[in-house]
Amino acid sequence: MSGHSFFEHLFEHSKQVTPYLHGSIKPRSENYLEQSFIHIDRSSSESIRELYENLKQAHPEAGAPYWLTRTWTLLCWQPIYVAFIAIYSCRGLPELSSIGQHVQPNFVSGYQFASEKYIEGSERELIQSAGKELIILFDYFRQEMSQWVRIRPGFTHHLIADGIFGCLVKLNHFAPDLSGEYLSEQARQWLAACDLPEKLLASLTYNEESKQLTLVRTSCCLVFRCQGRKLCADCPRHPNNKR
Numbered sequence: 001m002s003g004h005s006f007f008e009h010l011f012e013h014s015k016q017v018t019p020y021l022h023g024s025i026k027p028r029s030e031n032y033l034e035q036s037f038i039h040i041d042r043s044s045s046e047s048i049r050e051l052y053e054n055l056k057q058a059h060p061e062a063g064a065p066y067w068l069t070r071t072w073t074l075l076c077w078q079p080i081y082v083a084f085i086a087i088y089s090c091r092g093l094p095e096l097s098s099i100g101q102h103v104q105p106n107f108v109s110g111y112q113f114a115s116e117k118y119i120e121g122s123e124r125e126l127i128q129s130a131g132k133e134l135i136i137l138f139d140y141f142r143q144e145m146s147q148w149v150r151i152r153p154g155f156t157h158h159l160i161a162d163g164i165f166g167c168l169v170k171l172n173h174f175a176p177d178l179s180g181e182y183l184s185e186q187a188r189q190w191l192a193a194c195d196l197p198e199k200l201l202a203s204l205t206y207n208e209e210s211k212q213l214t215l216v217r218t219s220c221c222l223v224f225r226c227q228g229r230k231l232c233a234d235c236p237r238h239p240n241n242k243r
Helices: 003-017 046-058 064-090 124-146 153-174 180-192 197-202
Strands: 023-024 100-102 107-112 206-207 212-215
Touching: 003 023, 003 064, 046 064, 046 100, 046 124, 064 100, 064 107, 064 124, 064 153, 124 153, 124 180, 153 180, 153 197, 153 212, 180 197, 180 206, 197 206
Parallel strands: 023 107
Antiparallel strands: 100 107, 206 212
């Protein structure tokens, strides 16, 4: 598959998953000077801090733990989604560490790459490559944020694992014929590729009768602290998930 065809498929599948995940190929110079553009080749600390401050203004009642958790989750959701769509729907992988992202006032939506460069390989090979790229990218995010807030690696690791497992659950919904054994092995490969503890597999459960994978997150997004919001169904704090 040519690079052009690969990215056409990637962008189309992205929009089908959610319209907020819209991708493009653009020369980096078109956005490089924009304050709201995040890329590993530039300083993005102030752009990320502005996102944090906007969340603080929008939800003052939620408190600093929510603003921090929400900021980190927003930075990471697109790269993880793109990795899954690229591997499982397009059978390839772009250079995830070079992804550019657009920051909206209280959200991160829209991504781009500067070229049509991508790699092909087996699922295992692509997952290993994706893990290496995501580690580079997420380390960059953490370094940029650490300039103005304390953000522990252990805190981010749980959120990353929950983001990956959330995508596995969505993969199961899109392809319900996938076996529990296959999904469990995929989860194990992703944890290894991203250098995350294998014990986190315990947060996933596969029901043989319903053929459904379910997740009880190891982290809480703290959205219940926002006025009018409740606990998420997969939250470890939810009464239905108490073990």
